[in-house]
Amino acid sequence: MGKADFLSPKAIANRIKSKGLQKLRWYCQMCQKQCRDENGFKCHCMSESHQRQLLLASENPQQFMDYFSHEFRNDFLELLRRRFGTKRVHNNIVYNEYISHREHIHMNATQWETLTDFTKWLGREGLCKVDETPKGWYIQYIDRDPETIRRQQEQERKKKQDLDDEEKTAKFIEQQVRRGLEGKELEKPVYTELSRENEEEKVTFNLNKGASTSIAASSKTSSVLGTNALKMVEGAVKRKESAHSSGQSKDKKKKSALDEIMELEEEKKRTSRRDYWLHPDIIVKIITKKLGEKYHKKKAVVKEVIDKYTAVVKMIDSGDKLKLDQTHLETVIPAPGKKVMVLNGGYRGNEGILESINEKKFSVTIIIDS
Numbered sequence: 001m002g003k004a005d006f007l008s009p010k011a012i013a014n015r016i017k018s019k020g021l022q023k024l025r026w027y028c029q030m031c032q033k034q035c036r037d038e039n040g041f042k043c044h045c046m047s048e049s050h051q052r053q054l055l056l057a058s059e060n061p062q063q064f065m066d067y068f069s070h071e072f073r074n075d076f077l078e079l080l081r082r083r084f085g086t087k088r089v090h091n092n093i094v095y096n097e098y099i100s101h102r103e104h105i106h107m108n109a110t111q112w113e114t115l116t117d118f119t120k121w122l123g124r125e126g127l128c129k130v131d132e133t134p135k136g137w138y139i140q141y142i143d144r145d146p147e148t149i150r151r152q153q154e155q156e157r158k159k160k161q162d163l164d165d166e167e168k169t170a171k172f173i174e175q176q177v178r179r180g181l182e183g184k185e186l187e188k189p190v191y192t193e194l195s196r197e198n199e200e201e202k203v204t205f206n207l208n209k210g211a212s213t214s215i216a217a218s219s220k221t222s223s224v225l226g227t228n229a230l231k232m233v234e235g236a237v238k239r240k241e242s243a244h245s246s247g248q249s250k251d252k253k254k255k256s257a258l259d260e261i262m263e264l265e266e267e268k269k270r271t272s273r274r275d276y277w278l279h280p281d282i283i284v285k286i287i288t289k290k291l292g293e294k295y296h297k298k299k300a301v302v303k304e305v306i307d308k309y310t311a312v313v314k315m316i317d318s319g320d321k322l323k324l325d326q327t328h329l330e331t332v333i334p335a336p337g338k339k340v341m342v343l344n345g346g347y348r349g350n351e352g353i354l355e356s357i358n359e360k361k362f363s364v365t366i367i368i369d370s
Contacts, residue, residue: 029068029109030057069110076118077127080141088129088140091119134292268346276308277343278326284313288328295322299332333357333364340366 005011027034028044030053035041044050057064079098080089095115098104112118119137123130129140282302286295300313300322311329314321333354334340340354352366 027106029106030054030064065109065111068105069112072105072107072110075105077141080128080139081143084141086141086143088138090135091115091130091137091139094139265346274344274348276326277331278302278305278308278311278329279341279343279349280305282341282343283316283332284311284329285332286313286322286324286328287330288324290328291322294318295320340364342366342368 028041028050031044031050033044035044076094076098080094083097084094092115099106107113107115107118110118112121116137119128119130119139122128122139126142128142131138280302283299284302285297285299287297289296295315298315298317300315302311303314303321304312306312306323309326310323311326312321312323313329331343336354336356338354340352342348342350342352347368350368352368355365355367357364
């Protein structure tokens with residue numbers, strides 16, 4: 001019985017049914033033929049073309065396996081490079097996208113038995129960066145394309161050139177400021193006494209920049225005017241100071257001593273607040289889940305503080321040492337009557353005794369020792 005015509009309903013139905021992925025156990029990798037059911041696969045295995053392919057593969061099986069492994073690796077890396085670039089991604093996500101193509105090379109025809117073995121092989125060969133997490137293996141493609149490397153080098157060169165230009169501009173501005181300051185120090189004003197040798201001589205003023213000698217030819221009238229002007233300025237300054245002091249005294253009369261103390265405390269709290277709170281020898285709790293259940297919600301002692309935001313902690317139970325950021329830690333509030341340390345605010349670094357805990361207001365009452 002011959003095949004149905006290409007445009008016949010049966011042929012069209014067969015092409016529709018053959019679209020998409022089928023079961024892997026009915027796929028022949030040697031012949032690259034996908035069968036729809038067990039009977040079709042059995043008929044294919046009994047065909048002459050399949051038997052011929054088996055004879056060719058039995059002569060040199062390693063050659064066929066190497067070919068399939070090479071094709072699988074190239075297609076997988078091409079999809080990883082084109083689809084995800086140099087981003088860190090789960091290996092199973094990439095594999096699912098790869099096998100969604102109907103004509104892909106199946107992994108059971110390659111030298112790798114599982115996806116984990118293939119991922120480890122990519123890391124050993126230096127084709128990808130691989131790391132194992134509780135959620136599975138993650139891979140990151142290493143782009144060694146000469147064009148990409150050249151583009152990265154050009155970006156680094158441009159960035160370095162911009163930094164050099166900024167440094168040159170900053171040095172130039174610094175030199176200009178230094179010259180200006182040196183010039184000001186050299187051009188110190190010279191003060192002379194106001195006197196006149198001849199009383200009949202007329203009073204003249206020279207307003208040029210270098211006319212320091214004309215000051216010696218000033219008159220008694222100018223000295224009198226200068227003293228009067230100085231007295232007027234002094235009187236005005238005294239009146240302003242008296243008005244300012246009277247305004248301050250009125251404000252002081254309006255404000256009580258308790259208000260002033262409260263304002264000082266608020267100002268102290270506001271100016272002393274910081275965004276870091278780590279301190280050596282305090283007990284903290286690990287709140288991150290990235291380290292696993294072994295360390296989650298466990299207590300530790302801060303042994304060392306690095307750059308204000310990172311701490312080296314020692315676990316109380318196991319004695320393990322970890323390096324964690326302060327965002328992965330939280331403070332531990334002891335029972336009332338125990339010693340505590342203030343880690344932020346106006347009394348930062350002071351020790352005290354915990355008097356009571358108010359859970360509704362999320363606050364505590366402590367008595368500072370000093």
